Amino acid sequence: MGQRSYNWSEIARNPKYLELKRRKRVFLFGWWIAASIYYFSLPFLSGYFPALFKIKLIGVINFGYLFILSQFLVAIFVAVYYTIVANRDFDQLTAELVDEIQ
Amino acid sequence: MFTNILALQDRISALTKLYSDGKTQKITSNLLTALMLTLFLTTVGFTAEPSKSAQQANVAAAPAAPAQKLATTVTAPAPAASSPAPVSGLPTKVRPNRAITISMFLTIIGITLCVVIWAARSTKSAADFYTAGGGITGLQNGWAIAGDYMSAASFLGMSGLISLYGIDGFMYAVGPMFSFIAILLVIAEPCRNAGKYTLGDILSFRTSPKPVRAVAAISTVTVSLFYLIAQMVGAGKLMQVLLDIPYRVSVIGVGVLMVGYVVFGGMKATTWVQIIKAGLLMSGTVVLALLVMIKSGMNPIVFFADIVANPLIQDHVRINVLKDALPTPGFDYGQRFMEPGLFLKNPLDQVSLGIAWALGAAGLPHILMRFFTVPSAKEARKSIVIALFINSTFFFLINIIGFGAALYLSPQLISSVDKGGNMATLLLAQLLGGGAGSLGGDMFLAFICAVAFATILAVVSGLVLAASAAIAHDVYVNIVMDGKADQQTQVKVARITSLFVGLAAILMGLAAEKENVVALVALAFAVAASGNFPAVMLSLFWKRFNTAGVISALLVGTTSALALVLISPVMTYPQKIADDARKIVVTLEKKQAEGVILAEKDLKVLDKSRKDYAKNNGGTSMVGLKAPIFPLKNPGLVSVPLGLLAAILGTLLFRDKRAEDMFDEIEVRQITGLGISKASEH
Numbered sequence: 001m002g003q004r005s006y007n008w009s010e011i012a013r014n015p016k017y018l019e020l021k022r023r024k025r026v027f028l029f030g031w032w033i034a035a036s037i038y039y040f041s042l043p044f045l046s047g048y049f050p051a052l053f054k055i056k057l058i059g060v061i062n063f064g065y066l067f068i069l070s071q072f073l074v075a076i077f078v079a080v081y082y083t084i085v086a087n088r089d090f091d092q093l094t095a096e097l098v099d100e101i102q
Numbered sequence: 103m104f105t106n107i108l109a110l111q112d113r114i115s116a117l118t119k120l121y122s123d124g125k126t127q128k129i130t131s132n133l134l135t136a137l138m139l140t141l142f143l144t145t146v147g148f149t150a151e152p153s154k155s156a157q158q159a160n161v162a163a164a165p166a167a168p169a170q171k172l173a174t175t176v177t178a179p180a181p182a183a184s185s186p187a188p189v190s191g192l193p194t195k196v197r198p199n200r201a202i203t204i205s206m207f208l209t210i211i212g213i214t215l216c217v218v219i220w221a222a223r224s225t226k227s228a229a230d231f232y233t234a235g236g237g238i239t240g241l242q243n244g245w246a247i248a249g250d251y252m253s254a255a256s257f258l259g260m261s262g263l264i265s266l267y268g269i270d271g272f273m274y275a276v277g278p279m280f281s282f283i284a285i286l287l288v289i290a291e292p293c294r295n296a297g298k299y300t301l302g303d304i305l306s307f308r309t310s311p312k313p314v315r316a317v318a319a320i321s322t323v324t325v326s327l328f329y330l331i332a333q334m335v336g337a338g339k340l341m342q343v344l345l346d347i348p349y350r351v352s353v354i355g356v357g358v359l360m361v362g363y364v365v366f367g368g369m370k371a372t373t374w375v376q377i378i379k380a381g382l383l384m385s386g387t388v389v390l391a392l393l394v395m396i397k398s399g400m401n402p403i404v405f406f407a408d409i410v411a412n413p414l415i416q417d418h419v420r421i422n423v424l425k426d427a428l429p430t431p432g433f434d435y436g437q438r439f440m441e442p443g444l445f446l447k448n449p450l451d452q453v454s455l456g457i458a459w460a461l462g463a464a465g466l467p468h469i470l471m472r473f474f475t476v477p478s479a480k481e482a483r484k485s486i487v488i489a490l491f492i493n494s495t496f497f498f499l500i501n502i503i504g505f506g507a508a509l510y511l512s513p514q515l516i517s518s519v520d521k522g523g524n525m526a527t528l529l530l531a532q533l534l535g536g537g538a539g540s541l542g543g544d545m546f547l548a549f550i551c552a553v554a555f556a557t558i559l560a561v562v563s564g565l566v567l568a569a570s571a572a573i574a575h576d577v578y579v580n581i582v583m584d585g586k587a588d589q590q591t592q593v594k595v596a597r598i599t600s601l602f603v604g605l606a607a608i609l610m611g612l613a614a615e616k617e618n619v620v621a622l623v624a625l626a627f628a629v630a631a632s633g634n635f636p637a638v639m640l641s642l643f644w645k646r647f648n649t650a651g652v653i654s655a656l657l658v659g660t661t662s663a664l665a666l667v668l669i670s671p672v673m674t675y676p677q678k679i680a681d682d683a684r685k686i687v688v689t690l691e692k693k694q695a696e697g698v699i700l701a702e703k704d705l706k707v708l709d710k711s712r713k714d715y716a717k718n719n720g721g722t723s724m725v726g727l728k729a730p731i732f733p734l735k736n737p738g739l740v741s742v743p744l745g746l747l748a749a750i751l752g753t754l755l756f757r758d759k760r761a762e763d764m765f766d767e768i769e770v771r772q773i774t775g776l777g778i779s780k781a782s783e784h
Contacts, residue, residue: 005777006770006776006777008766008767008770008771009766011766011770011774011776012766012769012770017770017773017774020773020774021769021773024773028287028288029287029288031287032283032284032287032288035280035283035287036283036284036460039276039280039283039456039460040453040456040460042273042276042456043273043446043449043452043453043455043456044449044453046273046442046443046446046449046452047442047446047448047449047450047452047453048449050441050442050443053269053441053442054437054441056437058403059403059406059407060403060406060407060409060410060437060440061402061403061406061440062440062441064269064273064440064441064442065269065272065406065440068269068272068273068276069498071276071279071280072276072279072494072497072498075279075280075282075283075490075494076490076491076494078283078286078287079282079283079286079486079487079490079491080487082286082287082483082487083483083484083487086480086483087480091480094773094774094775097774098774098775098776101776
């Protein structure tokens, strides 16, 4: 491939790298877990608390229907929010780090 | 039409000859020409010979459609699909206009073949073949991922599920929509940064390459073939029902086309076929949903109020789903349609399926491969966000289409055409286009049929490419040849492999005509979630993870998923069919004994049930069981923890210093993108 070689373990100790790694981990795993909890609450609540899903909120439209719709909105929100944070913070930090190394 | 295609075929062969002087290449293209010839000869032949039996379509192609088994309980005394009960003079079979539909199919084939010719021109290196040279943009890749992921099962099956079971069908759509969250947050970018062409590339990064690549290749081929066969069988049955094209002809036809796309055009052609398909699918879905909303006066509150107040839906819920012979006083059966529990009954089953969706999609090799087609992690991120947008819009619109179908067609009509509801979208298109027989109805129905056809083509092409990449790149180039193969050989081998994977898929698709393919898709997702997903995650994020860990994750994940599906309720249990048939026989005979003269329809049912009973009584499932041992339809709840546990145990039992030392490298690479494999460099 003709690529230059890096000293990986040296980069791995770079404070900027450690900062990037920490922030990425907290953000990505944090949101992944949060979104998953919201997602799994759907089968859980509908299976064990069906009465909740039957509460009518707008006309005949009940909590269950709106809760399902909210799953779509939450997924889109996570995607958009992550894009904003990644474009603003992570990409910036990565670029600074790569500049420093090269 | 025939000569046109021959001419096209000649041009393709000429083109491939231009780019290769190897003998094998010639053989490949000759074989393909022969196959295409057979296909179109048979196509010409079938027009004169309508298929003998058009059974109900079983568009089984997502872990979605377990409708099949449940469906028998839906239509009251289970009439044979060939003699559906007529409902208020409406048609009981979808009858697309053959001329219009087939010309739309041919238009799609024509356009995609042009794409293939164009893509073949620039497919010279291995990187071109597997990843389109990394030259796909985030936007294009987003559409292609959506095109790779949305199957005919979602398009036809899920709206059908909603039209028969209301809100439960909509709840079902959340899983496939949500799968992109794990991909977006923890899989896509790290994989793009650390990988090259295949799953094996990522897993073998800091482990012993040969055994790991071999196991990764086996897993990839297994998952892709399971999924592929399910799609082929679904395609064959769909075409049979819609156009009376014999099952064999459609399976071979779809197979030949997908082989053509992949062998000649590689990833570039596959990507564009997927983009075109996603565009067609989304326009069809948007128009259909819009027509539903216009018909309901653009007011969702009124729309749902109409559904709840609809007497046919109320009857359907009461008689077919809840089996209340007499209405319970004060019970609102219409509102019940908007409440969960009509289809999804076991909460644990739902959680298990939810796991398969949330993690399985992230472990599907054909989806994984798509991240390598973009030049950077940033573009990979963008493509997943776009795919997530398209996907969630799609599943949201499917909900409108499904409820619209229930309201404007009635669940009775939909289940009389197909017990699982798979024809709901098509019937609705015909109705909203102007009704059966009208030009608008014919055109719109033909268009939606063509969309389903394009959908199948796009999904199967991606699968063939992923399976052949695993064989050609992991097994041949890296295990057999020790990575020492020049670009020309690599492409040649990849093309030959694709041809054979395609042929294998066609043969297995033909053999599986009568099989219960629902289990296959559940299996593909379960294997991906329980084996591939933990292996990829731990490779990227766990320092100690090593060869033993990868191998035990893949082996235990795959075998436990396989074993659990084999003893689960998704398999066919003849004894259960026999028991159900006996119940019908007893009920009907009791009626006869009471002096009731049975209608002709009931007599047929009685006759069929007697035969079913005689045929299936005492029979056992594929693994010799009379009834399922494992209670869940999807094994995820058990097999994912097992795969993960095996990965951890294997890793801890066989420590590997080298793998730990190399962790810094893979971690820095995946986080920063330094040293990224620029697919275009060669």
